[in-house]
Amino acid sequence: MAQRITVDPITRIEGHLRIDVEVEDAAITKAWSSGQMWRGIEVILQGRDPRDAWLFTQRICGVCTTVHALASVRTVENALGMEIPMNAQYIRNLVMSLHALHDHIVHFYVLSALDWVDVVSALKADIKKTVALAETLSNWPNNSFNRFKAVRKKVQAIVDSGQLGPFANGYWGHPAMTLPPEANLMAVSHYLEALDYQRKADKAIAILSGKNPHIQNLSVGGVTAAINPDNDTTLNIERLYWVKQLAEEVRGFVHQVYLPDVIAIGALYKDWLAYGAGVTNYLAVPDMPLDTRGTSFDLPGGTIIGANLKTMKPITGFNDPYFKQNIVESIAHSWYKGDWSKHPFKEETVPDYTDFQDDGKYSWIKAPRFKDMPMQVGPLAQVLVGYAQGHKLTKKYVDDALSRVSTLAGVQVEASVLHSTPGRHLARAIRAAMLSDLALEHWDKLVANIGTGDLEIFNKPTFPKGEQMGFGFHEAPRGTLSHWIVIRDGKIKNYQCVVPSTWNAGPRDGKGEPGPYEASLVGNPMANPQLPLEVLRTVHSFDPCIACAVHMLDPPGRELTRVKAL
Amino acid sequence: MNQSPKIGILGVGNLLLGDEGFGVHVIKRLQEEYRFPGNVELLDGGTAGIMLSPFIEDKDILFVIDVVSLDAEPGSIHLFGHEDVCSGNIQTRMSPHQVGLLEILDLCRLREKAPQRIEMITVVPADLSTRIGLSKPLAQTVDTVIAILFEKLVIMHVVPLSLTG
Numbered sequence A: 001m002a003q004r005i006t007v008d009p010i011t012r013i014e015g016h017l018r019i020d021v022e023v024e025d026a027a028i029t030k031a032w033s034s035g036q037m038w039r040g041i042e043v044i045l046q047g048r049d050p051r052d053a054w055l056f057t058q059r060i061c062g063v064c065t066t067v068h069a070l071a072s073v074r075t076v077e078n079a080l081g082m083e084i085p086m087n088a089q090y091i092r093n094l095v096m097s098l099h100a101l102h103d104h105i106v107h108f109y110v111l112s113a114l115d116w117v118d119v120v121s122a123l124k125a126d127i128k129k130t131v132a133l134a135e136t137l138s139n140w141p142n143n144s145f146n147r148f149k150a151v152r153k154k155v156q157a158i159v160d161s162g163q164l165g166p167f168a169n170g171y172w173g174h175p176a177m178t179l180p181p182e183a184n185l186m187a188v189s190h191y192l193e194a195l196d197y198q199r200k201a202d203k204a205i206a207i208l209s210g211k212n213p214h215i216q217n218l219s220v221g222g223v224t225a226a227i228n229p230d231n232d233t234t235l236n237i238e239r240l241y242w243v244k245q246l247a248e249e250v251r252g253f254v255h256q257v258y259l260p261d262v263i264a265i266g267a268l269y270k271d272w273l274a275y276g277a278g279v280t281n282y283l284a285v286p287d288m289p290l291d292t293r294g295t296s297f298d299l300p301g302g303t304i305i306g307a308n309l310k311t312m313k314p315i316t317g318f319n320d321p322y323f324k325q326n327i328v329e330s331i332a333h334s335w336y337k338g339d340w341s342k343h344p345f346k347e348e349t350v351p352d353y354t355d356f357q358d359d360g361k362y363s364w365i366k367a368p369r370f371k372d373m374p375m376q377v378g379p380l381a382q383v384l385v386g387y388a389q390g391h392k393l394t395k396k397y398v399d400d401a402l403s404r405v406s407t408l409a410g411v412q413v414e415a416s417v418l419h420s421t422p423g424r425h426l427a428r429a430i431r432a433a434m435l436s437d438l439a440l441e442h443w444d445k446l447v448a449n450i451g452t453g454d455l456e457i458f459n460k461p462t463f464p465k466g467e468q469m470g471f472g473f474h475e476a477p478r479g480t481l482s483h484w485i486v487i488r489d490g491k492i493k494n495y496q497c498v499v500p501s502t503w504n505a506g507p508r509d510g511k512g513e514p515g516p517y518e519a520s521l522v523g524n525p526m527a528n529p530q531l532p533l534e535v536l537r538t539v540h541s542f543d544p545c546i547a548c549a550v551h552m553l554d555p556p557g558r559e560l561t562r563v564k565a566l
Numbered sequence B: 001m002n003q004s005p006k007i008g009i010l011g012v013g014n015l016l017l018g019d020e021g022f023g024v025h026v027i028k029r030l031q032e033e034y035r036f037p038g039n040v041e042l043l044d045g046g047t048a049g050i051m052l053s054p055f056i057e058d059k060d061i062l063f064v065i066d067v068v069s070l071d072a073e074p075g076s077i078h079l080f081g082h083e084d085v086c087s088g089n090i091q092t093r094m095s096p097h098q099v100g101l102l103e104i105l106d107l108c109r110l111r112e113k114a115p116q117r118i119e120m121i122t123v124v125p126a127d128l129s130t131r132i133g134l135s136k137p138l139a140q141t142v143d144t145v146i147a148i149l150f151e152k153l154v155i156m157h158v159v160p161l162s163l164t165g
Helices: A041-045 A050-060 A065-080 A086-115 A120-124 A127-137 A145-161 A181-209 A237-268 A270-274 A321-325 A379-389 A392-409 A421-451 A500-505 A516-521 A533-541 B018-033 B049-057 B101-110 B142-155
Strands: A003-007 A017-024 A027-035 A282-284 A287-289 A297-299 A302-305 A308-314 A327-330 A367-370 A467-476 A479-488 A491-498 A551-553 A559-562 B007-012 B040-046 B061-067 B077-081 B117-123
Touching: A017 A516, A017 A533, A027 A516, A041 A050, A041 A491, A050 A065, A050 A479, A050 A491, A065 A086, A065 A467, A065 A479, A086 A181, A086 A237, A086 A287, A086 A421, A086 A533, A120 A145, A120 A181, A127 A145, A127 A181, A127 A237, A145 A181, A181 A237, A181 B049, A181 B101, A237 A270, A237 A392, A237 A421, A270 A421, A282 A379, A282 A479, A297 A421, A302 A379, A308 A379, A321 A327, A321 A467, A327 A491, A379 A392, A379 A421, A379 A479, A392 A421, A421 A533, A479 A500, A500 A516, A516 A533, B007 B018, B007 B049, B018 B040, B018 B061, B018 B142, B040 B049, B049 B101, B061 B142, B077 B142, B117 B142
Parallel strands: B007 B040, B007 B061, B061 B117
Antiparallel strands: A003 A017, A003 A551, A017 A027, A282 A302, A287 A297, A302 A308, A327 A367, A467 A479, A479 A491, A551 A559, B077 B117
């Protein structure tokens, strides 16, 4: 008989993802993804000044702050047909890439590494063998005998004290934990270092943006980071060099620690490369614009249908009609009034809560569709689209990573392994490597542009009478983010945010097609329904920006175990 | 110690969930009504998660003001040292928001960058529903919590200056 497992939030912060799965014969047969919290920012924005929208939208979240700020100013600029100065583009690109680097590092080490790494097993590691393993991956100076020995001692002290601290809720000894002790020890050592490098990225953002999280240096038409090489209180060469130094340090960590770690974990968990593909239609938008209008970019965008790279169709600019015309959101299974699929310009947001209905409405998240199809978004989408286009930087890192995975795993792997749970992690690390290179390139471009005597940072927006419509996108750490605005007489008439986790975590649509989270879980193995590590591995690989905790119900609905926040 | 120790006063919580924002309300009161010497830093930590680590790792002594889930009377005050509170029951991480304060403290300790001394002044909440503002029993506790904090600061030769007389 099928057993129902519910992974549901019990949290003090926000708590808005619930995953239900049915398990039969040790594998998942059905899955539901439900957003348990209503956003409501769109309603708050109605009637307000479009120039203020970015300050509100970045409050959607405490993590993905920068991304909503950026998408929002691009949206209003698009509605007004504006260009923005090159300095503003470069500064935005720097902020955007540093934010993504911070986010990808935190996501891998702090939020998902412990799904794969067994901390307690690290105690059994042979130090010399750990050094030897690490040396095959990179020449990071901290991969030393003394460092690994000290880390093992620390882990021993925690285990002896009986207080596992941040590792307390890991699934130690779970049959799905199969890394050798040496790989576990190396990963714990890097976990402890990761915090320093995400902080360096954060610091660089704060230097450029005034504060972080929730940056303060954007405006519709440009940025408010005044540039004057001869002034102590503006963005000057001293601060720019500080940003550069931090970006270089972060790049070192990404290239020598993060990317090699993910390559090793992918290779050592090669069985998992067969699981978690789910929806293999992909959507990514181009980012890091290289001109004032957003017609050429350093990061590629486009769509891929049915895992077939030959179907790749590019998205080429901030005004691309292929993107603009083909998005709808369906509310067939979402807690909103009615049953429709509408374009974001035409949508309304009228809440209508029922309870959780397996075959009816069961989520606050709408189901976005591209040409009526569910799409997976995120670093994997961007990397595949770039690979299919022959984008140089993408190809370089993908081919290198696949060849290193093949060597370590002892089997030849092709790009098709990327359609998987570890594939999403690998694509994220590849994207981080690309971003860490591009951040420094855009720093060079910014400094070269200032060197020509161009200090412009802002073009003033003007709002004509009547109605304007606009959209803006940004390839955020979790994937394609788009904002949509209707302005009437200088005020916001309608505003919609179609966010990455909506694409990925959305429910079934009017045709009953499941969303990416749901589809990716079906077929996953499940060794022990009491400890649903496999569900967490796959859902975490999407980098969910939704809080969730685990409590489990048996079929009649009695609670078996519960993990509760203090 | 030749130099004055760096002291942090950190209030955490979610302002939108009634009493859950207690720590933040206390910090606001301290910021509005007192002036502190240069070695003391106040922070409204909100629900910032991992981003609190730079503030914490920079301090010699840390006071945390928060609510606590205990089977005790709402508004009752409970003091803990870091050793008293174990993060063993933290939920599995599902999002970047889910890195809790205790977990960050543990992580800082593992990195050998934790403050030498951590004290938590906590109260039991009465109302965690979606609203801004404190319930009556908790609003009445703010003054007592500040008095307890000041007693501890005075021992460290920190004398806050009242701006309201």
